[in-house]
Amino acid sequence: MTVQAQAVTAFTEATVHVDDFDIRYLEAGSGEPLVFLHGAGGPAVAPAHEILANEFRVILFEMPGFGTSPANTRHATAEQLAETMHKAALQVAGHTYTLAGTSFGSQIASWIAVRHPGDIDALVLLVPAVIRTGDFAPLTVDAVLSGQAALYAQPEKAAQSRLTLDRDTAVKQAELLNRLRVARDTELETAYRTLPVPTLLLFGTADRIVPSSLARRYVELNSEFTVLFVYDAAHVLEEERPEATADAISNFARNGLAFSINRADNRIFP
Amino acid sequence: MKFSFYCSPVYSDSEHQQSRSGWPVAPVHYRSRIGERSTDSALEQAVLAEKLGFDMVSVSEHHFWPYSPSPSPAVLAAALTQLTSRVRIGMMGPLVSINNPLRVAEEVAMIDQLSHGRAEVLLLRGTPNEFVSYNVNPAESRDRTQEAIELIEKALTEPQPFGWQGRYFQYPVVSLWPGVSQRPHPPIYTSGNSPESVRYAAARGYKLAISFYPVHLVAQLVQSYRDACAELGVSATSDVLYRSHVVVAETDREAQALVEKYYGEDGLGPAAAATGLGGIVASQLKPPPAPTAPTELGTDADGKNTAADAKGSARGFALGMINFSGAPDTVVRQLTEFQEATGVGVFELGFTGGGLTEDERTRSLTLFGEEVLPKLRHLGATRDRRGVSQ
Numbered sequence: 001m002t003v004q005a006q007a008v009t010a011f012t013e014a015t016v017h018v019d020d021f022d023i024r025y026l027e028a029g030s031g032e033p034l035v036f037l038h039g040a041g042g043p044a045v046a047p048a049h050e051i052l053a054n055e056f057r058v059i060l061f062e063m064p065g066f067g068t069s070p071a072n073t074r075h076a077t078a079e080q081l082a083e084t085m086h087k088a089a090l091q092v093a094g095h096t097y098t099l100a101g102t103s104f105g106s107q108i109a110s111w112i113a114v115r116h117p118g119d120i121d122a123l124v125l126l127v128p129a130v131i132r133t134g135d136f137a138p139l140t141v142d143a144v145l146s147g148q149a150a151l152y153a154q155p156e157k158a159a160q161s162r163l164t165l166d167r168d169t170a171v172k173q174a175e176l177l178n179r180l181r182v183a184r185d186t187e188l189e190t191a192y193r194t195l196p197v198p199t200l201l202l203f204g205t206a207d208r209i210v211p212s213s214l215a216r217r218y219v220e221l222n223s224e225f226t227v228l229f230v231y232d233a234a235h236v237l238e239e240e241r242p243e244a245t246a247d248a249i250s251n252f253a254r255n256g257l258a259f260s261i262n263r264a265d266n267r268i269f270p
Numbered sequence: 271m272k273f274s275f276y277c278s279p280v281y282s283d284s285e286h287q288q289s290r291s292g293w294p295v296a297p298v299h300y301r302s303r304i305g306e307r308s309t310d311s312a313l314e315q316a317v318l319a320e321k322l323g324f325d326m327v328s329v330s331e332h333h334f335w336p337y338s339p340s341p342s343p344a345v346l347a348a349a350l351t352q353l354t355s356r357v358r359i360g361m362m363g364p365l366v367s368i369n370n371p372l373r374v375a376e377e378v379a380m381i382d383q384l385s386h387g388r389a390e391v392l393l394l395r396g397t398p399n400e401f402v403s404y405n406v407n408p409a410e411s412r413d414r415t416q417e418a419i420e421l422i423e424k425a426l427t428e429p430q431p432f433g434w435q436g437r438y439f440q441y442p443v444v445s446l447w448p449g450v451s452q453r454p455h456p457p458i459y460t461s462g463n464s465p466e467s468v469r470y471a472a473a474r475g476y477k478l479a480i481s482f483y484p485v486h487l488v489a490q491l492v493q494s495y496r497d498a499c500a501e502l503g504v505s506a507t508s509d510v511l512y513r514s515h516v517v518v519a520e521t522d523r524e525a526q527a528l529v530e531k532y533y534g535e536d537g538l539g540p541a542a543a544a545t546g547l548g549g550i551v552a553s554q555l556k557p558p559p560a561p562t563a564p565t566e567l568g569t570d571a572d573g574k575n576t577a578a579d580a581k582g583s584a585r586g587f588a589l590g591m592i593n594f595s596g597a598p599d600t601v602v603r604q605l606t607e608f609q610e611a612t613g614v615g616v617f618e619l620g621f622t623g624g625g626l627t628e629d630e631r632t633r634s635l636t637l638f639g640e641e642v643l644p645k646l647r648h649l650g651a652t653r654d655r656r657g658v659s660q
Contacts, residue, residue, distance in 0.1 A: 245435075
């Protein structure tokens with residue numbers, strides 16, 4: 001089934017208290033819970049989330065130290081942040097859930113799946129930033145603030161970007177990211193080899209930050225991983241190809257590894 | 271300078287050649303004896319071209335049409351892989367806007383395997399009538415083509431299974447077998463028949479192929495390709511391919527006589543695709559609004575100038591025209607002037623107009639291979655201070 005854009009469901013805001021953090025989240029829709037962990041830029045409701053809210057209970061977390069939350073000086077590793085986020089997700093979702101992480105968020109999502117595979121129905125990694133090209137470098141605030149255009153393949157989409165970041169927020173987030181990001185997370189790579197959770201990885205064919213050529217390296221670690229290239233999109237799939245991205249996530253959340261079966265009615269005239 | 275023989279199995283029926291049948295042509299006119307002989311003849315000429323020193327033999331794709339009844343270029347290319355041993359095998363080319371791109375990628379890989387690494391491919395969009403052939407919206411054809419090309423390259427190069435979530439194509443699992451013999455993939459050409467296409471080829475590092483245009487337009491396109499490459503900081507390939515037809519005879523006068531009957535009595539040749547239903551399709555395609563939308567220099571998928579071509583009055587456009595003809599020395603001079611004016615690196619030449627007899631085609635090809643081709647090899651080569659070709 002191809003997901004079609006429908007009436008936008010309004011997201012409501014709430015907070016969950018976990019590990020002495022007040023963690024803000026946005027929620028819309030009903031159905032099975034679909035949890036999103038944002039990228040380095042922080043949380044933003046994208047068109048793909050709105051589409052998915054027509055079918056799922058979509059929960060977008062603002063991880064501690066991002067967006068409007070206070071600076072996070074307590075988490076020293078991505079794995080620690082993952083533990084906090086899993087507690088929050090379980091508390092909000094109420095039971096097992098499908099987990100999606102974007103870019104930096106994919107690292108947190110991966111650690112959750114590795115440590116709590118029984119709680120994760122399916123894992124979706126969008127433009128995952130776990131395996132990197134060789135040019136890893138600490139983030140600078142100026143690079144974060146000026147690098148917006150590089151996130152998009154389509155200039156008109158960049159102009160409509162929902163990701164907004166002021167300097168104070170960028171400073172706060174960069175400090176946390178530079179603590180949690182590593183050039184190579186070999187422990188996580190090793191864990192991928194035996195990860196039992198059905199996993200879908202989405203890459204934009206025009207992404208210059210996470211090139212689609214990295215996809216093969218995940219499959220080399222685990223041949224059960226499913227890779228999907230999203231054509232004509234760069235790093236913000238949820239905004240640049242919202243229908244295509246929502247379709248892939250929805251299909252995988254519903255069918256897992258059997259998502260490759262075409263269930264569409266292909267009759268031209270009934 | 272490299273040379274490619276354009277292997278076109280023109281349906282050689284004098285009765286058909288005398289009738290202006292446009293496009294499509296009814297299958298009722300097909301005679302198996304003539305069809306089989308036409309294809310056999312084209313293949314025999316390809317074998318001869320290899321012996322004569324050509325660097326490549328190539329096939330193209332057209333539908334519902336006796337002028338070039340080659341709807342499946344992979345089938346013809348497969349035959350050529352078994353009949354030749356040295357020449358490159360050019361699939362020039364599959365119409366990716368109307369086909370399943372994965373099927374095209376699989377066929378390219380098979381041809382590369384069958385030929386032991388001799389495959390080259392030109393991934394094309396098609397002419398207006400071809401969009402009707404497989405029921406594709408012409409307005410979507412450019413975007414379909416570009417997506418298909420990207421998917422084909424991905425399919426040829428990805429070492430692990432992947433899925434494709436495109437705008438026009440969607441495949442949950444792609445995992446190509448057989449793989450290609452040439453790594454990372456066989457050489458890829460894309461069309462250079464418009465400024466937009468040229469910039470696209472340069473940006474993606476593809477070779478350039480230009481068909482049938484006159485010298486001044488080819489020069490303009492090749493220069494824009496070089497400019498685009500320079501702007502992008504990439505080196506421009508010298509292998510810009512130019513496709514045209516050629517007639518060679520012992521004398522200029524004899525060659526002129528062959529030119530006059532080359533495409534049969536109607537003289538349309540490939541331009542016949544713009545008549546009949548093909549013409550209706552072309553007339554429905556409106557030129558895109560300038561300056562932001564793609565523009566075309568001549569007759570191609572956007573349908574410009576097709577009416578003039580059909581009348582044979584499109585000044586300079588080579589559909590239905592023979593730009594290179596004469597005695598060997600004349601053709602040497604014509605091709606030398608063309609190459610020096612444009613900078614193309616590969617001449618892809620057809621010798622098979624439907625109006626010529628087999629003997630006339632073979633004689634033309636043989637004269638070219640023996641008396642023209644050897645005198646043009648040096649063209650395009652860089653020269654040192656002593657004027658020695660390198």
